[in-house]
Amino acid sequence: MRHAEQVTFGGHGLDRAAHLRGSSEAQQELRAQPGARCILVWRGKPAVTASGQTELRLLRVSLDDAVLAGSEMLVFLGRESDGAPIFAADISYWQPDGQDLSALGQFTDPSEQQHPNLPDGHAFAELRRMMTRLSTHEAELAATAKAILGWHHTHGFCACCGARSAVAQAGWQRGCPSCGAQHFPRTDPVVIMLITHGDSVLLGRSPGWPEGMFSLLAGFVEPGETVEAAVRREVMEEASVPVGEVSYLASQPWPFPSSLMLGCRGEALSREIRMDPTEIEDALWLSRSEMMQVFAGEHVQIKPARKGAIAHFLLENWLADRLD
Known part of the structure; x- marks a missing residue:
């Protein structure tokens, strides 16, 4: 079909650098690079520039940013066009005070949540509502981060023996320390x-x-x-x-x-x-x-x-x- 890959989330050629996922040394080096960045997801909602602008962009923070203080896991997404490593983190542990949460999980969630450690003009917003306002690269990153972090959220235990599993392969696998089973992201x-x-x-x-x-x-x-x-x-x-x-x-x-x-x-x-x-x-x-x-x-x-x-x-x- 003509224009088949122009569909939203169709991809922009993200370099996923999968060969670096299994090396702890490579991951340490990637995290230590000055240009390493992380995008944030809260309850499935990515952090973006606030609504009202024509095109939205995902917020990127450094790996030592205070907003990541309570995050237990970084998933390595790959390298951006400038070669900088890009990661994703789930900060759903954060409990927003005094903000409207009544629309969470609805078919259309118009609400936005502002974290106190986010820069002004940034908020967590429902991806389905804003997906057409992201560039192809930003949309690919957002879809990848939401999917992989969502899988970790619902697959923390081994499906074979019930023991808690451990993150492996830079976030692209879970392994069971009890029975040795390996689990991979679900599609x-x-x-x-x-x-x-x-x-x-x-x-x-x-x-x-x-x-x-x-x-x-x-x-x-x-x-x-x-x-x-x-x-x-x-x-x-x-x-x-x-x-x-x-x-x-x-x-x-x-x-x-x-x-x-x-x-x-x-x-x-x-x-x-x-x-x-x-x-x-x-x-x-x-x-x-x-x-x-x-x-x-x-x-x-x-x-x-x-x-x-x-x-x-x-x-x-x-x-x-x-x-x-």
Whole structure:
């Protein structure tokens, strides 16, 4: 697909320098470099320049900054374009006093939290809300940091024997000192489907989404299943629409919390929808002209998929006839 890697979080060629992860000496040298920097994540929210500016940038602090005093782990992300080592740290131990936390975990979290040790004009903000205002390099760093730190937060114990595991490989592995098992960061493959029939596209919505919001159908790939089979199964389960030919279009890391979205195109063999209410809340066919109204904000009922998500990206390229 043309422009496939222009999707948000599509990457900017971060030098991950994976060959340096297993050497404690190399990691010590990297941390001691004067230009070494660290980005901060609090409860999954990266620290950025405050909202109100056109383009946001991740905050970078030195490794001896006071804000890192309570952090127990640094994850080595790689090297930036100037060769400087870049790390990520989770400071979710911090408890903000007198700040609004009621929106944490909601579909759209508009709140921002200011740490007393952060420079003026910086705050922790929800990544989904600001992802389109980050450069490709900043977005790649933010997605990588959020995903890997989120994995550590939920995988502190060995899945084989239950003992507490230890961080290894500069944060890219956990090892069990009790049984010797090794554990690696989790990535869950998810198919998301641009299902078309003639000049129409199939959309659906999940319970709890904002009113009027529709998107492409999606679902997790199951063990022992190909991507093509997952596309056909998910569409059949959710809308009872049979799908014929399936082709791959583009992928998107989606760190909410640990998915890799596999964007595919499928040709429906029927337009009849028999929706499963346990899977989705609603499903419908929308013509190309109607979808253009949606993107223009002129449709009376339907709002577009979230800008920055691969669903929005695929639909936008479908409208522009840029899928091949």
